[in-house]
Amino acid sequence: MAEVRARVQLKVGKNSTIPAEILSFSGLKDGVEHVALVFNQADKKQTTPLIRMHSECLTGDVFHSSRCDCGEQLNECIDKMHQQGGILLYLRQEGRGIGLYNKIDAYVLQSQGMNTYEANNHLGFEDDLRDFSDAVLMLNAMGLAKVTLMTNNPRKLKALTDAGITVEGLVATHAHVKDGNEAYLETKVKHGSHMLDLSKTKK
Incomplete structure (x- = not known):
């Protein structure tokens, strides 16, 4: 495994530009161009950095689809990592x-x-x-064996722990309810066992 790093400026949501370092990788299992974004260089040396494995969603991340909460989760993640540091693994796993x-x-x-x-x-x-084995390879390439994971999805937690990555803490994302995605979120909870508390969003 090898990585290449470059500094970039990002503009997400209502934020001004946010500095980050973007990493590309060679030698990944599926040959797809997954990338990592590292926020707050001063926090890179944390023994258990905040990590999010975010699967690409063109319709949500870019076009803010009403069908899902992917774009809102991505913005929330970047906001939090801008404040406290962290690493976003952006995985090309559409749909x-x-x-x-x-x-x-x-x-x-x-x-x-x-x-x-x-x-x-x-x-x-x-x-x-989705197969999260490439995410594990990316973490291995960055020398990370212990992380704090930002997710509501138990499959992501299991994928890391099964691969020998120690998850020392979980940080949940908010329930981003909007017109059009209520049934989608309820299905994720009931069928996919996502750890989302939708009770506080009920009117």
């Missing part, structure tokens, strides 16, 4: 691994009444095709 075109097909099925998992299954895919 839980089914790809952008299939994800749009799944959107059509969701419009017809299926939930996000049922739509993927109807298209011939499992609930979640």
Whole structure:
């Protein structure tokens, strides 16, 4: 495994520019161009840095889709890491691994009444095709064996611990409820066992 680093300025949400270091990797398992963004260089030496594994969501991250909470989670993560330091692993796993075109097909099925998992299954895919082994390789390349993980997804926690990464703490993201994604979030909790507290968002 090898990495290449470059300094960049980011502008996210309502923030002014945020400095970060972006890392590219060679020798990853699936050959996809995953990257890591390191925030607050002074905090790089923390023994258990804050880590988030964020799967790419073009519709949510870039175009702020009403169907999901991905863009809001990404902004929340970057805000927190800007304040206290951390490492964002941006993983190219669109649509839980089914790809952008299939994800749009799944959107059509969701419009017809299926939930996000049922739509993927109807298209011939499992609930979640993501493999986080490359995230483990990225952490290994950065010399990180102990982390604090920012997630609501138990699969991500299990993927790290099964690979020998010690997760010394969990930081939950907020429940980003908006018009159009209520059923999506409820399905993530009921079907995907996501650790989201939606009770405080009920009107």
